Amino acid sequence: MNTVYSFTIYNSTAQLPTNWDDLAVSTIFLSKKYLEVLEKSSPDNMTCHFIGIYDGTALVGIALSQFLNLNLLQSFGERDTWVKTTIRNLIFGKFASHVLVIGNNMLTGQNSFAFSNSVNPAKALLTLRAATTQLKKNFKSTGVTIHITTYKDFNQEEIKGFDIPEFKKEYLFSTQPNMVFAINENWKSEQDYIDSLSKKYRDQYKRARKKAVEIEKKKLHLDDIIALEDTIYDLYLHVATNAPFNTFFLPKNHFRIFKEIFKDKFLFYGYFIDGKLIGFNTLIKNGKVMDTYFLGYDDSIQREKMLYLNMLYDMIAYSINKNFKEIIFARTALEIKSSVGAKPIKMYGLMTHSSRLVNIFLPRIFKYLEPETVWQQRNPFK
Missing domain, CATH: 3.40.630.30 (Gcn5-related N-acetyltransferase (GNAT))
Structure with a gap:
């Protein structure tokens, strides 16, 4: 029929x-x-x-x-x-x-x-x-x-x-x-990932980590996100307006709403120097896939502390530790994402x-x- x-x-x-x-x-x-x-x-x-x-x-x-x-x-x-x-x-x-x-x-x-x-x-x-x-x-x-x-x-x-x-x-x-990072099933820790890198990129990893030694990374809960909402939005807007092309901008309450609804499936990490928020990134657990979401940072500190690269390494470390199969790093910053191991689809x-x-x-x-x-x-x- x-x-x-x-x-x-x-x-x-x-x-x-x-x-x-x-x-x-x-x-x-x-x-x-x-x-x-x-x-x-x-x-x-x-x-x-x-x-x-x-x-x-x-x-x-x-x-x-x-x-x-x-x-x-x-x-x-x-x-x-x-x-x-x-x-x-x-x-x-x-x-x-x-x-x-x-x-x-x-x-x-x-x-x-x-x-x-x-x-x-x-x-x-x-x-x-x-x-x-x-x-x-x-x-x-x-x-x-x-x-x-x-x-x-x-x-x-x-x-x-x-x-x-x-x-x-x-x-x-x-x-x-789409930059996709496949997690090797033999990796059980961040160290396994580091050991798989060639010398040039192991050196890049060490250099980035050394630069960020004074940065404190914290997992933020809903109350933290609400308290820091204005700063979070300023950091997000700084990155968004400097992108080569945009068709939208998130509203200020976006991260708060996401956390309220998704709870532990939505991860929000803040990066601090002397108690001041200087950057953040977000991740979404999508089954066995980790989706990277929006981020923000102070550009002057980002360059000096290699903050973006450190964020990528942190995302990789977390995803390996929690047994995810792959990370969707999405578009933009293609070269730096490929330098940590993401492949273009x-x-x-x-x-x-x-x-x-x-x-x-x-x-x-x-x-x-x-x-x-x-x-x-x-x-x-x-």
């Missing part, structure tokens, strides 16, 4: 079916708890919707969509040259300020959707596409025209699912790679523009939407 799937678009987690989490097993980032974090503390320029895919009355698929209004951003990133930034701002203002993402623009990896094992994957994707069309109509009825629709982030194997006629006209693009997405004319030029325009990063891959192991 040729069954047809249906979909329901939900505006809040309170509306989600009780068995939603039965499908959110591949990633914590589709779970009700995480969607609640987004609901309570997503960026000001972001609106989230949750999509259920049904076979009759049975829930067989779940998905996340994020609408981004880039006109509400003060800055897309300050680091690039004035000319490049001006051109990019012009392109966004005129052609690309309303973006509908099927997936999660705040994370790296396939956190877009999950289907049950019984589902026909191609049919489920077509239903997701129909839900996307409906979302665009819903926005249109409120006076908002979606300029760009994009499905992200998929590795080489995952993107093959979209190789069906209905997606043929979409622009296939590749973004910066190429990521793909699909994109289409509401204007047929603009669609023709998408490959050219994309260069300004996703600035290319030139970097050298390192291999620190013997």
Whole structure:
């Protein structure tokens, strides 16, 4: 029998079916708890919707969509040259300020959707596409025209699912790679990791640790995060505004809300000198995978104390000690992440523009939407 799937678009987690989490097993980032974090503390320029895919009355698929209004951003990133930034701002203002993402623009990896094992994957994707069309109509009825629709982030194997006629006209693009650190099953401690490094990178490790000898690292609890919220946000903003490109900024209460909802699955580490918070990083336990999340630091101290590199080593040490299989280091700072042992996984997405004319030029325009990063891959192991 040729069954047809249906979909329901939900505006809040309170509306989600009780068995939603039965499908959110591949990633914590589709779970009700995480969607609640987004609901309570997503960026000001972001609106989230949750999509259920049904076979009759049975829930067989779940998905996340994020609408981004880039006109509400003060800055897309300050680091690039004035000319490049001006051109990019012009392109966004005129052609690309309303973006509908099927997936999660705040994370790296396939956190877009999950289907049950019984589902026909191609049919489920077509239903997701129909839900996307409906979302665009819903926005249109409120006076908002979606300029760009994009499905992200998929590795080489995952993107093959979209190789069906209905997606043929979409622009296939590749973004910066996802930096993934595989933990050797023979490593039982940080020392095992250090011993596996070549002399050059063992020396790098020792140098970084020596530089940070006066820094005190503390695991922060909810009360600490609340007490230090202003400083935390300043440190986060410093890093975020100096990134080459941004499509959102977190609200000030984001880390507090995350800790309230996720408790011990959300780790927040503060770095202090003489009792003053000078940096922090965050981690999320996602099954056997450790996902690195947002961080912040005082740049002058970061350079002098090699703070960022020390944070990477700390994340590796913790993940080895707690028997995680891999660490998702995500995008940005590709070279330094490869210097500690992370490997690049190429990521793909699909994109289409509401204007047929603009669609023709998408490959050219994309260069300004996703600035290319030139970097050298390192291999620190013997």
